[in-house]
Amino acid sequence: MKPHLTSDARRALANAGFTRRAFLQGSGALIVTFASASISERFGGVLAQGINGAGAARLDSWIAIGSDGVVSAYTGKCDFGQGLYTAQMQLVAEELCVPFNRVRLIQCDTSMTPDQGTTSGQQSHPANFNTTNLALAAATARETLLTLAAARLGAPLATLVAKDGVIAVNDSGQSKRVLYAELVGGRKFEVSLDSNAKRRHPREWTVLGTAVPRVDMREMVTGRFEFVHNVKVPGMLHGAVVRPPSVGATVTSVDEPRFAICPAS
């Protein structure tokens, strides 16, 4: 079954040059996923919405590095004006030591991204920017690549430096180096979030903490940006938010014949 994606997500995938399915089945990638045993531990209450939505076989990957060196990150924390889309791209670029423009971020499409519950109350930074979730996934991916590079280059881990998607032996004058793309190659690595993976120290930051222009601004000022009320999914006639008459109320039934008169657009 083809997952129903928002056009936002479809565009992000097209920009990244592959579909998620192709990614998971494709030739080479390094994918960081939840350790399945710890899902409930990590998410507690927000699991109410279900970790497995419609369509996709797995919805728990955070980061995937393709054999072309492009980094795709999946987030359940959504930008609605606070600049989080751009900031999360900065986070991934920083922790993975790749240029900002090599990061593709797919946000908040429940058929593709981890379900992180609601985005509200200033909780996205604590959720994704400290030592869990997206930050931890990126740090895990970097450490995995460093370990692979140590074996490939025959050098101790402590002598390796990652920068711009390249891992080099420090003081080798770049003579001993390997690209992320070469490390991933045609193989497929699936690693679990490593709670011991270390975030880069703020002293080392080159992307976080700098003023990166919002990636969505151009579309916003030209009236192309897809706000929630612009989202159209296949087969949709009309969409509207229906608020319950009381707190905690749930839908018991829908009078479908009443809506059958809606003209298809």
Added chain:
Amino acid sequence: MAIMLTVNGRAQTIDVDPATPLLYVLSDDLSLRGPKFGCGLGQCGACTVIANGQAIRSCVTPVNAVANQDITTLEGLGTPEQPHPIQQAFIDEQAAQCGFCLNGVILTAKAFLDRNPRATEQQVQQALSGVLCRCYANVRMLRAVNRYAKEVAR
């Protein structure tokens, strides 16, 4: 009833109830994303379009009131690849948070400066006083409009 409009330079014939708000025609029939439904009462400005050079509120304008007129929406000014100078000024100043009100701010400022190219900063501020931004990005927006106003005046 068939109503003729020119929207962003393209002639359109729409078959709707003549009392339909212009905003609904632009959003639902023409799939435009620039004009937004904000308050639905003509109070916030998110639905602004330029009709025959005048900034109007499309949520309270029946479509037949602008029949045969030239309508410009935010997407009619420029494209992401080639933004209009006023849109570029907003990019340069990073003048938005959620961006929902941008449509009204940019089009109101554009229509005003088209007619008053030598307006002072105070007059610009006055002209924009009826366009509401609840993110408090107003200061950056005024900076962007004044940046563009200076280019226009040159």
